[in-house]
Amino acid sequence: MSKLRVAVIGARGRMGSEAVRAVEAADDMELVAAVGRGDSLDALADAGTQVAVELTHPDVVMGNLAFCVERGIHAVVGTTGWTEERLAELRARLVDSPDTGVLIAPNFGIGAILSMHFARQAARFFESVEIVELHHPNKADAPSGTAVRTAEVIAEARRAAGCPPQPDATTTALEGARGATVDGVPVHAVRLRGLVAHQEILFGEEGEILTIRHDAMNRTSFMPGVLLGIRRIVERPGLTRGLEHFMDLDG
């Protein structure tokens, strides 16, 4: 069987350099291009790339994806900082390239995806929920893409179950003291030297607290998810949001 022709954009970054190593080590993949800031994306087209792994920065991800989608190159995107407007722009681009698939994965960590799945299940049983995400201080976006998606998933589940808004008697607060509110869920972002990527989802009910915590101790931990995304996106045209769609979680 022929190998999947894979390129990495952002290849010299923390995640990109791990992705380069992971693709090179995968028996069913060939690394055909590895580009970073200042390199032309034409290298991807020239090398006959089938799947591009995008691990750069919120400021440049849209341009990189426009290049890929226009040329029918599938993309596995780890870059965060997504908004509804950006998602809508990408969906519109994909309409003109109906055979192309783009996976946007707020988190490639299998444990992180499972923690979001468990949070969805728990959401309707607790009056209160708050999210604390903790990352290294070089991170550009806050709150993290994972925290935003987790809050959305929890809010969807609570709406579907008819849960009322959660209690909060705060009437006076310093700006930011209650975090950012994402779809009704307070999200708190910590940036601390020594951390990699961590998240706690706190559920509270009278007399009972459930904490779901995930810790990524290094960036190698994201690579099984990156490889899974590469293998599966070639058979899934359109926009896929979240690696969970490739994980058979309800099976």
Ligand SMILES: NC(=O)C1=CN([C@@H]2O[C@H](COP(=O)(O)OP(=O)(O)OC[C@H]3O[C@@H](n4cnc5c(N)ncnc54)[C@H](OP(=O)(O)O)[C@@H]3O)[C@@H](O)[C@H]2O)C=CC1
């Ligand atoms: N989905 C997931 O599981 C994960 C997602 N992420 C996300 O991935 C992204 C990258 O994170 P991380 O690796 O830590 O960040 P880094 O800053 O380490 O890497 C980003 C890389 O992209 C490069 N870059 C910047 N602009 C361009 C451009 N125009 N074209 C090509 N390359 C460019 C940077 O170059 P230079 O060094 O010159 O600035 C850098 O090498 C972030 O958005 C982060 O949130 C991170 C971890 C896990």
Ligand SMILES: O=C(O)C1=N[C@H](C(=O)O)C[C@H](O)C1
């Ligand atoms: O920037 C990071 O490091 C990470 N970014 C992703 C996010 O914003 O959720 C995934 C992970 O948390 C690491």
